[in-house]
Amino acid sequence: MDNVVLISYFVSLSILFVFGLHGFIMIFYYNKYKNVKNNPKNDIITNYKVTIQLPLFNELYVVERIINTVCEIDYPKENMEIQVLDDSTDETVQITAKIVEEKRKEGFDIKHIRRSNREGFKAGALKEGMKTAKGEFIAIFDADFIPQKEFLKKTLGFFTDEKVGMVQTRWEHINGDYSILTKAQALALDGHFVIEQTVRNKAGFFINFNGTGGVWRKSCIIDAGNWDGTTLTEDLDLSYRAQLNGWRFVFLKDFTSPAELPSEINALKSQQFRWTKGAIETAKKILPLVWKAKIPLRVKLQSTFHLSNNIVFPFILLAAILNVPLTFIKNSGPHHVYFAVMSIFVLAFIGTFLFYLFSQKDIRADWRKKIVLFPLFMAGSMGFAVNNSRAVFEGLMNRKSEFVRTPKFKLVDNKDSLIGKKYMTRKLGFSVYVELIMAIYCLIGIAASLYFLELAALPFQILFFIGFSFVSLTSIKHAFTKA
Numbered sequence: 001m002d003n004v005v006l007i008s009y010f011v012s013l014s015i016l017f018v019f020g021l022h023g024f025i026m027i028f029y030y031n032k033y034k035n036v037k038n039n040p041k042n043d044i045i046t047n048y049k050v051t052i053q054l055p056l057f058n059e060l061y062v063v064e065r066i067i068n069t070v071c072e073i074d075y076p077k078e079n080m081e082i083q084v085l086d087d088s089t090d091e092t093v094q095i096t097a098k099i100v101e102e103k104r105k106e107g108f109d110i111k112h113i114r115r116s117n118r119e120g121f122k123a124g125a126l127k128e129g130m131k132t133a134k135g136e137f138i139a140i141f142d143a144d145f146i147p148q149k150e151f152l153k154k155t156l157g158f159f160t161d162e163k164v165g166m167v168q169t170r171w172e173h174i175n176g177d178y179s180i181l182t183k184a185q186a187l188a189l190d191g192h193f194v195i196e197q198t199v200r201n202k203a204g205f206f207i208n209f210n211g212t213g214g215v216w217r218k219s220c221i222i223d224a225g226n227w228d229g230t231t232l233t234e235d236l237d238l239s240y241r242a243q244l245n246g247w248r249f250v251f252l253k254d255f256t257s258p259a260e261l262p263s264e265i266n267a268l269k270s271q272q273f274r275w276t277k278g279a280i281e282t283a284k285k286i287l288p289l290v291w292k293a294k295i296p297l298r299v300k301l302q303s304t305f306h307l308s309n310n311i312v313f314p315f316i317l318l319a320a321i322l323n324v325p326l327t328f329i330k331n332s333g334p335h336h337v338y339f340a341v342m343s344i345f346v347l348a349f350i351g352t353f354l355f356y357l358f359s360q361k362d363i364r365a366d367w368r369k370k371i372v373l374f375p376l377f378m379a380g381s382m383g384f385a386v387n388n389s390r391a392v393f394e395g396l397m398n399r400k401s402e403f404v405r406t407p408k409f410k411l412v413d414n415k416d417s418l419i420g421k422k423y424m425t426r427k428l429g430f431s432v433y434v435e436l437i438m439a440i441y442c443l444i445g446i447a448a449s450l451y452f453l454e455l456a457a458l459p460f461q462i463l464f465f466i467g468f469s470f471v472s473l474t475s476i477k478h479a480f481t482k483a
Helices: 002-032 063-071 092-105 121-130 151-160 180-203 218-223 234-244 265-292 297-330 336-363 367-371 374-383 385-396 430-451 455-479
Strands: 050-056 080-086 109-114 137-140 164-173 214-217 248-259
Touching: 002 180, 002 297, 002 336, 050 063, 050 121, 063 080, 063 092, 080 092, 080 121, 092 109, 109 121, 121 218, 121 234, 137 151, 137 218, 151 164, 151 214, 151 248, 164 180, 164 218, 164 234, 180 248, 180 265, 180 297, 180 336, 180 367, 180 374, 214 218, 218 234, 234 248, 234 265, 234 297, 265 297, 265 385, 265 455, 297 374, 297 385, 297 430, 297 455, 336 367, 336 374, 374 385, 374 455, 385 430, 385 455, 430 455
Parallel strands: 050 080, 050 137, 080 109, 164 248
Antiparallel strands: 137 214, 164 214
16 A cells, blocks of 8 residues: 555656646746747737627626726727627626617617527637627627727737737736735736746747637638637637647737736636636647647647646645655655655746746736745645646546636725625535545644654645635635625
C-alpha cells in the first residue's frame, strides 16, 4: 500500500510540475516579446457597419447598465446596430423591452430579440442574432460589462488587415477590491490576460476569444463554421476553428473592457465548472485537428498546454488526499531518497508565483500589495479542486449539462450587499460536503505534520486546509444569505 501511495503521489506532482514549469516558458516569451507592440494600420475607423450583440439571461440587476453604456459608445449611430439577445424568463424581459424602446426613440438601431427556447444556450443566441445582423463586424458584450466609449475606435482599425478575424481586449475589474473572493479572481484573470493572452499573441501561438469584450469579423465566424453549442465554451471552440482556418487574432493588453467579477461563491463555482468542463470538451474536439494541421510544432505544443491545462485539478485533489498518509509513510520507513527527489517539485510553485508576479508588475502600480494575495489565490485554487475535478471528469465522459450562466448583482463597493438579491444559489450541492470533509481531513494532516515535526510539509497542508475551509464555509454562508 505504501508503494501505491508513493507512486500515485509522484505521478500527481509530476503532472503539476510540468504545468507549473510552463510558467517559466511563459515568462521567457513575455520578456522576449515585451517590446513588441500591437498597432493598427489605421488609428480610427468609423465607416464600418458594426453589430453589437448583448446576450442576456435573467440579468435584471445589470441589463439597464449594459444597454446604456453600449449606447454611449463613441461611434456613428447610422453605422451601429445593437442586438439584445434576450433569453430571459423573468422580469428582465420587461425591463429590457422598456429600455430598448427608449433607446429606439433616441434614434438607435436597437432590437430586442427573443427566442422560444434556449437551444444552444449562449452560442444559440449569438447564432440566432447572426441571421439578421447587418454589420460586417460583430462586437459582443456580456451583461456584466461596461465597455469604454472608445471601444470600437480602438479595435476596428486592426481590421484593415484582411487576415484579422478577431480583436480581444483585456478585462478590467470594477469590483476587484470588493472582497477576498473578487481579489483572488482579479489576480487569476490578470495572469491569464497579461501573460498568457499577450505572450501567445505576440509569439504567434493561438489565443482565444474570451466570450465578451471583443470584436469579430462576421465572415470569419461564418468561415469557421459559426457558433456551436456542443461545448460549454463556445468562444474557445470557435477561436481555434477560426485560427486553424488561417485567421489571425489580435489581443490588446493596454485597452481594457471593465466588468463585474462574481461576488457570490456559488455563482463563481458554476462559472468555473462551465469553463473547466467546456475546455475539456473543446480539447477533445479540437486537439486532433490541431495535431493534423499544417502548423509549426511549437504552436501545436502550446495549443496542447492551452487546451488541456484544466486536467491539473484532479491531480491537485489527489495530492491533497495523499498528503496525509504520506506524512505517516515518511516516518515509518526508509524513503529518504524518494523525498529528496520530491523536493525538486517546489520549482513548479516558483514558476507559478513568477507568472502572477510579472502580470501584476506589468499593469498595477500597487503590485506589491496585490501579489501578497498570491498564497490566498493558491489556497482558493486548491479549494476549487473538488468542483473543477468533477467538471473534468464530466467533460471526459461526455456528460452533457446545461449552460448555467453566472449571475451578477451590481456589487461594486462595500456599500453593496448580497442580502435580498435574486439568483442566489439556495441549495447546497454534494461538492460542498466533500469540500468540508476535505477541510477536516487536511486539518488532521496538519496535526500529523506537527506531531512528526514535518515542518516542510506544513505550508502546503495549511494552504489545502484554508482553501477547502474557505470554499465550503463561504458556499454555506452565501447559500443562507437572506433572500
